Amino acid sequence: MPLLWYLRDEISFTGTKFGCGMALCGACTVHLNGDPVRSCQMPVGDVGDRQITTIEAMSSDRIGKAVQDAWIAEQVPQCGYCQSGQIMSATALLRVKAAPSDEDIDAALSGNICRCATYRRIRTAVHKAAQELR
Amino acid sequence: MRRLRMMIAADTASQRSMQASRRQVLAGLGGFIIALGMGGRLAHAAAIEKDAGFVPNVFIRVAHDGHVKVISSYLEMGQGTFTGLATMAAEELDVGIDQVTVEAAPADLAYANPKFGIQGTGGSTAMAGAWDKMRPAAATARAMLLTAAGKRWRVPVEQLTVERGVVHHVASGRSAGYGDFVDAAMRMAVPTTVEVKKPDQYRLLGRPGTRRIDVAAKVDGSAIYTQDQKLPDMLVAVMAHPPKLWGKVAAVDAEAALAVPGVVAVVEVPGDDDVQGGVAVLARNTWVAMRGRDALNIRWDGTKAPRIDTAEMAKRFEDLSKTPGRVALTRGKILTDRPSGGTTIEAIYHQPFLAHAPMEPMNCLVHIEGDRCTIWNGEQNHTIDQVNAAKELGIPTDHVAINQLYAGGSFGRRANPRSDFVREAVRIAREARKKGIGVPIKMVWMREDDMRMTQYRPQTVHNAVIQLDGDGKIASWHHRIVGASFTKVTAPDGIDHMLLEGIEDMPYAIPNLRLEQHNPEDTYVPTQWLRSVGHTHSAFVGETLIDEAARAAKADPYQYRRAMLLKGDPRQLGVLDLVAQRSGWGRPLAEGADGTRRARGIALQQAFGTYVAQVVEVSLHQDGSYAVDRVYCSVDCGTVINPDIVMAQIEGGTGFGLSFLRQAITIKDGAVQQGNFNDYPVLRMDAMPPVEVSIIPSTAKPTGVGEPGVPLIAPAVVNAIASLTGKSIHALPLPAEIEL
Ligand code: FES
Ligand code: FES
Numbered sequence: 085m086p087l088l089w090y091l092r093d094e095i096s097f098t099g100t101k102f103g104c105g106m107a108l109c110g111a112c113t114v115h116l117n118g119d120p121v122r123s124c125q126m127p128v129g130d131v132g133d134r135q136i137t138t139i140e141a142m143s144s145d146r147i148g149k150a151v152q153d154a155w156i157a158e159q160v161p162q163c164g165y166c167q168s169g170q171i172m173s174a175t176a177l178l179r180v181k182a183a184p185s186d187e188d189i190d191a192a193l194s195g196n197i198c199r200c201a202t203y204r205r206i207r208t209a210v211h212k213a214a215q216e217l218r
Numbered sequence: 219m220r221r222l223r224m225m226i227a228a229d230t231a232s233q234r235s236m237q238a239s240r241r242q243v244l245a246g247l248g249g250f251i252i253a254l255g256m257g258g259r260l261a262h263a264a265a266i267e268k269d270a271g272f273v274p275n276v277f278i279r280v281a282h283d284g285h286v287k288v289i290s291s292y293l294e295m296g297q298g299t300f301t302g303l304a305t306m307a308a309e310e311l312d313v314g315i316d317q318v319t320v321e322a323a324p325a326d327l328a329y330a331n332p333k334f335g336i337q338g339t340g341g342s343t344a345m346a347g348a349w350d351k352m353r354p355a356a357a358t359a360r361a362m363l364l365t366a367a368g369k370r371w372r373v374p375v376e377q378l379t380v381e382r383g384v385v386h387h388v389a390s391g392r393s394a395g396y397g398d399f400v401d402a403a404m405r406m407a408v409p410t411t412v413e414v415k416k417p418d419q420y421r422l423l424g425r426p427g428t429r430r431i432d433v434a435a436k437v438d439g440s441a442i443y444t445q446d447q448k449l450p451d452m453l454v455a456v457m458a459h460p461p462k463l464w465g466k467v468a469a470v471d472a473e474a475a476l477a478v479p480g481v482v483a484v485v486e487v488p489g490d491d492d493v494q495g496g497v498a499v500l501a502r503n504t505w506v507a508m509r510g511r512d513a514l515n516i517r518w519d520g521t522k523a524p525r526i527d528t529a530e531m532a533k534r535f536e537d538l539s540k541t542p543g544r545v546a547l548t549r550g551k552i553l554t555d556r557p558s559g560g561t562t563i564e565a566i567y568h569q570p571f572l573a574h575a576p577m578e579p580m581n582c583l584v585h586i587e588g589d590r591c592t593i594w595n596g597e598q599n600h601t602i603d604q605v606n607a608a609k610e611l612g613i614p615t616d617h618v619a620i621n622q623l624y625a626g627g628s629f630g631r632r633a634n635p636r637s638d639f640v641r642e643a644v645r646i647a648r649e650a651r652k653k654g655i656g657v658p659i660k661m662v663w664m665r666e667d668d669m670r671m672t673q674y675r676p677q678t679v680h681n682a683v684i685q686l687d688g689d690g691k692i693a694s695w696h697h698r699i700v701g702a703s704f705t706k707v708t709a710p711d712g713i714d715h716m717l718l719e720g721i722e723d724m725p726y727a728i729p730n731l732r733l734e735q736h737n738p739e740d741t742y743v744p745t746q747w748l749r750s751v752g753h754t755h756s757a758f759v760g761e762t763l764i765d766e767a768a769r770a771a772k773a774d775p776y777q778y779r780r781a782m783l784l785k786g787d788p789r790q791l792g793v794l795d796l797v798a799q800r801s802g803w804g805r806p807l808a809e810g811a812d813g814t815r816r817a818r819g820i821a822l823q824q825a826f827g828t829y830v831a832q833v834v835e836v837s838l839h840q841d842g843s844y845a846v847d848r849v850y851c852s853v854d855c856g857t858v859i860n861p862d863i864v865m866a867q868i869e870g871g872t873g874f875g876l877s878f879l880r881q882a883i884t885i886k887d888g889a890v891q892q893g894n895f896n897d898y899p900v901l902r903m904d905a906m907p908p909v910e911v912s913i914i915p916s917t918a919k920p921t922g923v924g925e926p927g928v929p930l931i932a933p934a935v936v937n938a939i940a941s942l943t944g945k946s947i948h949a950l951p952l953p954a955e956i957e958l
Contacts, residue, residue, distance in 0.1 A: 085503075096448065100439070103577050130887055139439035156433055160433075164296070165578045166290060166628070187904070197551070197895060199576055200577075200627060200874070202870060
């Protein structure tokens with residue numbers, strides 16, 4: 085069973101979303117030992133003893149919290165359905181790159197679709213979170 | 219309340235914060251289940267609810283602790299609707315927006331959309347509709363609470379002031395919160411007339427800084443969408459839909475599917491002219507249901523499936539466009555001969571079917587108990603879905619209760635006039651019951667179902683013949699539109715005005731105009747409105763044709779529009795001039811590197827009462843690829859309720875419309891050829907330009923902003939490209955490489 089469905093259906097961590105099931109949209113992004121992965125493609129049996137972190141834990145993660153706060157400050161979400169995945173991708177980016185450029189952000193987040201097209205605010209919010217963390 | 223407790227018990231998430239916020243959502247649901255049990259009269263029902271507080275009308279409740287609850291008859295699908303309603307209520311009640319929560323209304327005609335006569339969300343109508351309902355509702359509540367305060371303190375109401383829900387009588391130094399007057403207000407007669415605030419009294423309306431009330435839950439994963447809703451013993455249903463539209467099941471061999479551990483049942487779901495149907499696999503979780511679906515052995519009967527072919531359809535539509543259609547509008551007499559010294563523009567436009575593709579694929583949770591049915595859904599079309607669900611089950615309409623959840627986008631999709639996916643979900647539950655399965659069932663469409671078995675923005679052909687006189691002015695415009703109707707329902711005059719909007723109300727002074735329509739009824743492709751409806755295709759045609767006329771007249775497209783604009787509509791001119799000024803129209807643009815050429819494009823449209831003008835800056839590279847570098851947008855949506863939400867919607871709408879440059883749903887031998895985001899491209903972050911939005915201050919009645927941001931970007935971009943190549947573009951999607 086893909087990790088996505090295990091999280092959502094078996095242990096009711098529904099913050100991680102289903103959007104495409106084919107690694108095309110990023111809605112299902114979680115962290116595997118801190119790295120962003122598409123949980124729809126990750127068999128739960130392959131996780132082993134690595135640590136899975138979901139959106140539900142971001143408020144107790146220093147970077148994740150800063151990202152969430154920036155998302156609120158910039159009023160990013162519209163329908164909101166993609167935003168868990170966006171925040172997970174952004175948090176993973178800031179973990180490895182404290183001051184990302186626009187290009188870094190594009191590269192890290194272009195796998196995350198937002199049909200409401202909140203992209204510009206996402207980008208502004210990532211910069212803002214980076215600044216707050218410095 | 220029993221159901222409410224059950225739902226909470228079902229919540230097995232270990233995160234406490236998550237549970238708390240779910241409880242808030244579910245507590246809301248508990249309220250309206252009871253409300254429906256009371257025949258849908260919410261005010262009455264709420265009054266018997268324990269501690270419902272003061273319920274002056276169906277929109278407002280004030281609790282004993284002074285907390286204000288606003289009942290939304292509209293869906294929050296991303297457009298900030300809940301926040302807009304809360305702002306209006308908070309303004310009139312003189313409370314902070316943080317003292318207000320919004321709860322979704324049950325399906326009830328008491329909540330009918332004033333524009334539609336049914337309860338539904340769409341057409342960018344929520345703010346306009348609420349303007350005359352929510353504000354008086356809140357003002358009434360305030361008036362009654364103040365009357366109660368005045369009586370108790372024996373002071374004239376005029377001497378009372380309110381701040382953040384606390385009533386003050388300055389002269390006597392008395393203060394008390396609204397909550398203290400709830401009981402007294404409840405016993406009062408509802409006044410028949412109240413005054414709402416004047417613009418100079420606004421503290422919140424139109425002021426920056428009011429944050430959306432749904433954002434916190436949307437950044438920590440706690441917002442509940444249909445996809446997330448769970449009930450005890452719930453099963454998930456995944457559909458095997460016919461490979462071709464309208465194909466039917468000939469035979470099912472369910473053995474292998476039933477052998478998948480966790481699969482509970484396989485249910486045949488009859489299709490008809492509205493619902494595709496197929497075979498549903500019911501399982502304990504989504505993944506098992508998916509595996510069961512894949513293990514099904516189905517023989518499909520394709521003989522009844524029409525041989526839909528969109529390429530053939532395009533040819534047929536084009537042929538049809540050369541024949542007279544039903545006349546929708548005629549003004550003066552169209553010229554068949556070119557005026558002397560003039561120019562003739564002849565253009566045939568092709569635009570494809572489009573899918574809505576919201577991030578949350580369609581889904582719907584249904585529980586049938588006895589002769590009652592409860593639905594959990596990102597509900598956009600309450601009373602129609604309620605009626606249709608009741609029909610499916612042969613039960614009275616008021617035996618169907620609908621709980622509205624957040625929708626992960628919709629763009630119109632969740633308001634299907636025939637309730638297609640809701641009925642499919644109800645049908646699954648109905649058929650399952652025949653097999654003795656009475657538990658709640660959540661139908662979950664995969665992305666492929668949502669792309670291949672959905673409802674599409676109609677494919678169209680436009681055929682226009684424009685005669686310019688010797689001065690380059692438009693002397694005559696003959697226009698035909700061929701396309702299946704958006705709703706299969708046309709007006710009594712036989713005209714589908716949704717298909718024509720944007721063309722039939724072009725803002726230009728055209729002395730001789732004739733507009734005809736062909737509505738081929740035999741396309742067999744399910745169609746439905748998509749965000750900004752007729753404007754999704756008409757703005758592209760109308761606004762690129764105006765540019766083509768300007769080019770033929772060797773005129774600047776901004777000045778040409780200005781000169782051609784109908785007199786007497788200053789709002790058109792207002793947005794057009796503002797966007798030209800903001801974008802530096804007419805000033806030279808910096809050239810790109812490596813032979814990249816750059817240009818601006820402009821477009822103008824009034825949609826749903828909101829006026830928008832756009833200027834884009836486009837780079838056209840030597841290899842024919844292009845990029846949209848920057849977008850300027852001006853908007854006049856009457857009174858602004860929340861400027862930040864207006865900006866977000868215009869920006870988001872622009873991004874949504876940018877995808878049209880690349881998208882097409884094509885159908886071959888009845889089968890939709892796209893299935894997921896790999897073959898149905900959507901805008902991604904790297905292609906999203908900055909969008910600068912300028913809002914025109916206004917005290918006119920507010921109009922919507924969810925849709926009007928969508929239609930202009932495609933024509934504006936194409937106008938910029940055509941101004942560089944000199945070649946007109948009459949089809950969407952654009953080719954990967956533009957012909958230089
Ligand atoms: S659901 Fe996993 S990437 Fe889309
Ligand atoms: S906010 Fe709606 S899809 Fe991103």
